[in-house]
Amino acid sequence: MGDTIRVELNGKECDVCAGLTVRGLLETLGLESGLVVVERNREILARARYDEVAVHEGDRLELVHFVGGGA
């Protein structure tokens, strides 16, 4: 087990491996990056940047997707 960093993930404090990119994080969570939108510190992250952006200590990440809904 390598170093971990603490981030806020969908409103919950979480410890994740240090050195992960956003894509790496989604993979460890078992999420398909094509279906998830990531908001990092209140800023939407373009999907094309998932490979280059690293997850940092203290990041506030929101992972959202489409669910059933009408009004």
Next chain:
Amino acid sequence: MGPERIEPLLIGGKEFHSRLIVGTGKYSDSGVMVEAIRASGAEMVTVAVRRVDLDRSEGILHVLDPSEFFLLANTAGCFTADDAVRYARLARAAGFNEWIKLEVIGDVETLLPDTQATIEAARVLVGEGFKVMAYTNDDLITALRLEDAGCVSVMPLASPIGSGLGVVNPYFIREIKQRLSVPVIVDAGVGTASDACITMEQGVDGILMNTALASADDPVAMARAMRYAVRAGRLAFMAGRMPAREIAVPSSPTRGMLG
């Protein structure tokens, strides 16, 4: 033109052949949901934006094929203009289209819209290039302001979301339709097929519904009924109804009776 031919619905430069838009919420079974949507004939379906449930994540796109339906993301659950704008941006980042069903709720009890915040959010989103379809109440002035803000469609309610009360104020729905140039889609409140038919008979361009299908005993059968009701209502409106009179007028000749 054939007897059942209904002209396509044009919203924001896109043509739809169904005047029924359906939601994807509240279904207990996702297989039934997909079957109901197919039975409804709807091309445009609404979805909501929510946090991924990290314990057991199943987004709707695992069951709903985005190449089969046109996805209209909504801002359901938002109570401020800022939140609605945030949800709309997240929805667009999903990469399907730049359309958004804008709703800003003003009251938890009735789920009636905060019309001022809706207009404010509409202006911001239109400025960012969104095609905004705005949920609102049956108030003409708000509808005019939303059109003025650049919404591609204005969506007055028939009655409160999930109530199934049908169209409670046909006069205002007609008034809104007559005064706006953009398509008017009645959103929320339709409970059963007759409600859908009566709503369409007011001359509106379409209807968006969710609970009426999802909460029917047999959602697929109700979806089929709604498909016909929306078509029947549209055809009746286009046909031009006879005037309603509070007197009887015989439809057989009064002359030629036996002496």
